[in-house]
Amino acid sequence: SQTIHQWPATLVQPVGSPLSLECTVEGTSNPNLYWYRQAAGRGLQLLFYSVGIGQISSEVPQNLSASRPQDRQFILSSKKLLLSDSGFYLCAWTPGFHEQFFGPGTRLTVL
Amino acid sequence: DAKTTQPPSMDCAEGRAANLPCNHSTISGNEYVYWYRQIHSQGPQYIIHGLKNNETNEMASLIITEDRKSSTLILPHATLRDTAVYYCIVRLLQGAQKLVFGQGTRLTINP
Numbered sequence: 419s420q421t422i423h424q425w426p427a428t429l430v431q432p433v434g435s436p437l438s439l440e441c442t443v444e445g446t447s448n449p450n451l452y453w454y455r456q457a458a459g460r461g462l463q464l465l466f467y468s469v470g471i472g473q474i475s476s477e478v479p480q481n482l483s484a485s486r487p488q489d490r491q492f493i494l495s496s497k498k499l500l501l502s503d504s505g506f507y508l509c510a511w512t513p514g515f516h517e518q519f520f521g522p523g524t525r526l527t528v529l
Numbered sequence: 530d531a532k533t534t535q536p537p538s539m540d541c542a543e544g545r546a547a548n549l550p551c552n553h554s555t556i557s558g559n560e561y562v563y564w565y566r567q568i569h570s571q572g573p574q575y576i577i578h579g580l581k582n583n584e585t586n587e588m589a590s591l592i593i594t595e596d597r598k599s600s601t602l603i604l605p606h607a608t609l610r611d612t613a614v615y616y617c618i619v620r621l622l623q624g625a626q627k628l629v630f631g632q633g634t635r636l637t638i639n640p
Contacts, residue, residue: 467627
């Protein structure tokens with residue numbers, strides 16, 4: 419069966435520090451991968467998606483970037499965190515049909 | 530993708546059927562209706578989808594009106610664990626399969 423992992427589960431970082439969040443999917447190949455963010459009291463917002471290795475599409479301009487170095491690995495990064503980057507970050511994947519499966523999420527607090 | 534409108538909150542008694550409405554009056558002929566839910570501090574969970582016909586699975590039933598301008602998600606025997614935010618999403622089954630989440634309906638199941 420397929421499984422999606424995210425780490426870390428929680429993270430507290432100072433403003434201006436770098437960020438690297440990792441997402442991996444097991445039990446499937448060539449999935450579409452997504453990064454969403456949910457800021458406090460707000461809805462889920464799609465940040466990036468990828469349909470293949472090295473293929474990244476950005477949905478909103480921001481302080482973040484994404485990379486897909488391997489088929490089942492999706493990384494969210496920042497060189498310098500802002501207070502506004504705080505939120506609940508969710509990775510998701512889809513096998514290409516209807517359902518989208520979400521990971522457990524990373525709760526990021528920028529101080 | 531068509532816009533959806535949902536009530537911000539609803540209450541339902543445990544053991545009763547929970548009926549969650551969604552308006553999508555601008556839906557096009559080849560757009561699907563999807564329902565996801567998000568339990569507090571977790572990633573969203575896919576529930577069900579449909580195009581024209583009513584659908585049922587082990588989690589819920591989806592009733593789509595004949596003109597497809599609205600739909601209702603039915604949880605037949607709600608339990609306390611069904612307390613969550615429920616999202617109705619309309620999108621085409623093509624491209625990168627991006628999900629656009631609105632504010633959803635916060636469903637509270639009361640004992």
